[in-house]
Every structure is written in structure tokens, then in C-alpha cells.
Amino acid sequence: MPSRRTVLASGAAFATVAIVHGDDARAVTVSAETFARPIDALLIDATLALPGQLAALVQSRNPRLPRRTVRLDAADCDDLGRMLGQASAIIGISSGATLFCLERMAWDHGFRLTARSQRATSDVAVLHDLAALVDGNLPASAGTPAQFRAYRPARGDGLIHLWAMHKPADRPLRAAVAEISA
């Protein structure tokens, strides 16, 4: 019986280690290490119009990967909190602003950003990055330079951000809210 998780990661080296210097395109994935964790979901930012080519790539590359739209409104944050509580590894396509929020929400559930790239949607390299991301070739957090551990806003926020997060340990600071007495 198929698991909700899509087990894909293997020992293949992470291929997208390009660091392209320029104002509008940078890949900041930084490690050739991989981690063998199943990906629980692909989060897609509702504020981004995902180009058809990218959507098709996700579909063809990994049709069983659960996909989830992120809106960051009240109802969505409630569902997202539950999902983050159960998940161990997530990947995403978002704006910088949405990544800023998601990363902080995910911290409280024990996640850490492990890989990230930012590119113009017209940059062909975005396809390369996305393929690697969806394939589960994610770099481990160990050895990640400090400046890449957390996303910070930048002028490049008009770009598309591809990223991965995983839980190094199960220490969620946030759990489901409970009402003690009605």
C-alpha cells in the first residue's frame, strides 16, 4: 500500500551547486551531501503564478508527490500548522516574502531550511533546480554555511525561490491548541 510519503531520496549527489553571481539570479544550494528523507509535500505559494513549464515538470517528475497551496491566511495557517507537526521534510516554490513567513512557522515545528535557490522564472536554470528539488536530492543541514541557514529578505524578492526544509529532531515548540474548559 503506498505511503503518504514519497520515498525518493537516494545516494545521488546533489547536482545544483551553481552559484551564479548577478543581481537577479543566484543559486545558493551549497552542499553535495544528500539526506535520505522522504518528502512529505511540495508547498506552492498561491501568490506565485507558477509557469506552466514548471508545473509540468513537477507533474512529470514526481506525479505522486503531495502538493499543497500556501495562502498564509488564518484557515491556511491552521492547516499548515497541523501539516508541519506531522511532516519531516518539505520542499517548496514561493516568493521570498512567503518563504520568510514559512521558515519562521516551520522553526516552531522543529524544521530548518536546508537548501534554497532563487532565480528569475525566465532563467532556464530554474528547471534544473526544480528537478533536483523534486527528485529529493536535498543537501543536509550539516555543513551549511551560516549565512544560508535562514532566508533573509533582499532586493531579489521578485524572484522565484525553491527551497527544502527538514526536521533535524522532533522538538516541535508548537502543538495543537487545546481549550482546557468550555
Added chain:
Amino acid sequence: MIPPPQVSVADFAAALTAFARIVGDQWVFTTEADLDLYRDSYSIMWGEADERTASAAVAPDTAEQVVDLVKVANRYRIPIYPISTGKNLGYGGAAPALAGSVVLDLKRMNRIVEIDERNGYAVVEPGVSYFDLYNHIQAKGLKLWIDCPSPGWGSVMGNALDGGVGVTMAPYRNHFEAQCGLEVVLPDGRMMRTGMGAMPGAKTWQQFKPGFGPRIDGLFKQSNYGVVTKMGIWLMPAPDAHATGVVTVPRHRDIIPLIDIIGRLEQAKIVQGLWNLSSPITGTPGNAAHEAGPPAPPSPTIMAILNDPSGADMARLETVGTAMGLPFWACEFNLYGPQKLIAAQWECMCDAMAAIPGAQFRLNPIQTLPLPVETQRATRDLGPFGIPTLKTFDLGPMHEFDGEDVVGHVFFSPVIPRTGEAAIAAMAAFAGIARKYNIPGPPLPVPSSIFERAFLFAIGLPVTRSPLVNAKIRGIFRELVAIATANGWGEYRTAPAFYDMIMDTYSYNDHALRDFLGTIKDAVDPNGIMSPGRYAIWPRHLRDHKT
């Protein structure tokens, strides 16, 4: 492992071991990777020697654990710094006021202790966010509204205790004024309840704020006299309907009678919803709730007047605006209630403001509440509907300042008299500084009417990752504070980097207030373990060291 100031490595290690015994090893954080998360993302001192970073963090699950942790902190003289959810960006985030403090992270304490629809209140623990409380109310189908700031991921309690504000009806917007009853772990580890909660079995803890004797709740706002572990908060009955009404007046000086009239309407409780001042001449149309996108930038002619190095000439601006058919000022009012009440309020408002020649009025369609989901998704600002979101982060790419990426902001937040004259003076003063340093922001910064009897300016100064540029921003902040102080305008809230600077401006009678707060500090927290330096309240040993 770097211990807190004036604490030995051995004592620090012993304290951490004792903390772990109380909460469990997994809830004591000491690695660099974990402590990075307690840095203030918007710190104006990022990466500098004076950045306020934590030496460790500990996350209790119950008030009883907080009691035990506080006792350990006393035993080893460990400074602890309670945070609720740590999302207070722009005012310090999760970072302590004193570098080397142990952050007491209360996120795990996220229980809604009680919620009472009949009497309109909730009792929450520190980790309950606005999202949590809103979603809980929705799930239970209660006819209650919360009043939330933007963004909505912050703590209901933390925001109130820091003096935070929202945007719905006046009695609920000032969040500390909407609280009713606190449970506090005092610095000696004793638990106390304020107001009626001091009476065992009291049935009115969340219904009667004054209690018996002095009302001491205010001692726990913007202070360091205890760890608040429960708080009652008054909630608003969900209104039947909402509308916005827009009033425009043509001339610059019309703001003076306009503010006077609105003030009278507010004092008489005819105007209760938040109203927003804007200037259609400078590009803000005054009808934000019904605009699809951000306001268009002003015309080059108007920008030239606004950016005149010798100061913006408002008379010239008015002349140009009049020629373009644009009123100088617009006020957008939020109206709540049954439709009959909205209609009656609007009629009273129009009657009163019609005294200003050229005033024009438009009541937008009344919306029945609750808003359908699709309408919510299409609405830019859901704050006036008591619905928390994170949309504030999605306002577009960040700016740059002095060639550096802007990674956040730090607020300069002075309180201005609620008069048109003061608003004109403050706008001129602050716009002058923005022009002088080319600070990104609206062409004409306008005051906010969040507080009922005074204006608030909340000017977000850019924060970068460059120590050089951040030092410049700190200098600009200092200049703004000097201007405000000279005019009698005091800050209501600030980031930790500026606590002492702002407290120094509250210097009446040779700093009598600061000294009194210090006297209380010494009495209730003789070891000085509780949030030393928060809002410039220092324990004796650090106060003396500081001077």
C-alpha cells in the same frame, strides 16, 4: 558555551542541568543552530558586538514549570527573558534585552484556558497566537471577534503586554486596555493573580478589571516584574455588518477642524471604528478598502514639491491638487453594527463634518458579515474584520537603503496630540528627516488614529545587515527622538536597542519615573534575574554597572 554576564561557567552549567531536570533535556537549547532562531531578524545591531543574543533557551510547558525554573534562575543568578511567540518583529523579536540572557520560550504553553461567548472574553496562555484564537472561535462557531495586529502570528498575550494595537473597534484596539486579569509568576517564584483573580474561586476575574485595592496590572506591561502565564482578554461581539465611509476635505488646513470634529464624534462614541487619514494629492486615494491594488505614485509635479530640499510647500501642493480636482485629505472610516446603526452613525458623521466647506461624503456598500471566503481572499486588508493574516509580508520586494538590502524595519513610534495643528507639525518634521536621508516610505507620512485620544506615528526605519548602514540608521533614530522630545512627543514603544534612549526622555523631576521603577525592581527582583533591561528597567547590580 558562553555564560550570562557575571555568571560563572560552572554555575551556568549547573543551572542548565537543573532547567533540564524540570522541562526535559529536549527543551533546553544551547547549540548555535538553535540559538540562531532567537536572534532578532530585524536587529539594528545584527552581527555587532552589542547585538543582544541569548546564551541558551528553555521551553516550559506549564506555569508550574515556570515557577520551578524561576527558582533555579534565582539560585544561580541567571538572567531569564520570557518570550511568548517571539514574533514581535520591529520591536525586538525573540532576542533578549540583555545579551547572554536565557530565553524562556513560552510557545509550548499555548492553551486556550477558557472562552466565554456570553460575557465576551477568553483566557489564554502566552503561546496562543491570534491565528490560534481566531481559528478556535471559528471551529466552535462562536459569535466573537478578535482584534489582531498585522501580522497575525504573534501572541495575544505578548502583544498586549508589549502595548500592541489592532484595527477594529476602539475599546478593543489597545490590547493592554482590553486585558482583564493576569496570572503572574513573580521573580521569587511565587504565583500571583491580579484583580478579582486574587480571590480563590472568584467568578468575575475576567469581568471586573479594578479588583480590590490598587490596580497593578500595568506593572506587567512593558516591564520585567514577572512572567505572565495567563491573561484574560475581552473579545468583541461579532457585528452583523460592516461598511467603509469616505470623507474628503479640499484644503490643507481643513485637517484642523476635521480632526476636532472627528474627536468629538469619538469621544461621544459615535465613531468607534478605526479611521485612516490619507492625502489623495500625494497618491493615496482614501478608499483603500475598495482599491484593487496599491496606490499609484503621485505625479512628477507633486513629487517635485514633496521632495523640495527646502521643505514641502503645502500651499503649493494644495494649489496643484485643486487644479487636478483632488481633495487634500481623505478619511476612510470603518463602521460596524446592524445596518440601521451604520446608517445612523454615517448620518451623524455627515451632519457634523458638513460644517467644513467643500467636504464630500461617500458611504460604500454595506457588507453583511461574516465575509464569504472568496471575498476574504480578494480583500487586501482583513484586519478591520478581525481576521489575522500574514499578508503584510507580501507587499512586494523590499527596498534598498544606501546600497544595502533592507531586511526589515525598526519602528520609531511617537505619540502626537490629537489635533490638526500637531499632525501638520509632525508630518513636516518627520517628512523632513525622510527627505534628508532618502528613507524609503510614503510620500507624506500621516498619523494613525489607533489610539482614541492621541495620534500615533509608526515610522518603520530600514534595517540592513551592514553594521555601517545600521549605525547610520541608529543615528537617524536618535535625531528623530530628539526632534520628537523637543516637541513634547514621546515614544509609546520601542526596540531593545533604544530602550535606554527612550527612557531617558521620560526624565521629569530628575528621572523620578525611572528611579521609581528601579525601586520596585529592587524590591520584587533583588537578584535581578527577570528580563534585565527590558524597557530600561535595570536591576541594581546592572544599573550601577551601566552608570
